[in-house]
Amino acid sequence: xxxxxRVIADDLxxxxxxxxxxAETVEDVQxxxxxxxxxxxxxxxxxxxxxxxxAEHERAQAYPEAVVQAHAGFAALPA
Numbered sequence: 001x002x003x004x005x006r007v008i009a010d011d012l013x014x015x016x017x018x019x020x021x022x023a024e025t026v027e028d029v030q031x032x033x034x035x036x037x038x039x040x041x042x043x044x045x046x047x048x049x050x051x052x053x054x055a056e057h058e059r060a061q062a063y064p065e066a067v068v069q070a071h072a073g074f075a076a077l078p079a
Contacts, residue, residue: 008045008053009036016054026050 012033021027026047034042060067 008049009033012045012050013053013057013068026054 015033016018016026016029019076020026030044030047030050033045
């Protein structure tokens with residue numbers, strides 16, 4: 001089992017909060033950040049994908065030990 005490539009680039013997870021301090025919304029940032037790899041390469045990610053990635057990023061920042069446990073549990077699954 002392989003993990004599919006991420007639709008949301010890591011730089012987007014850092015740019016959105018920075019640009020939101022300038023009163024920009026996710027809708028304003030979305031056209032500026034195309035998908036870097038995969039089937040939809042070059043297209044803009046959906047708003048739901050951006051919001052989901054931001055929520056996951058915030059959880060990972062708040063609970064880093066849970067992320068480590070989840071990765072270890074995933075790695076232990078049979079192929």
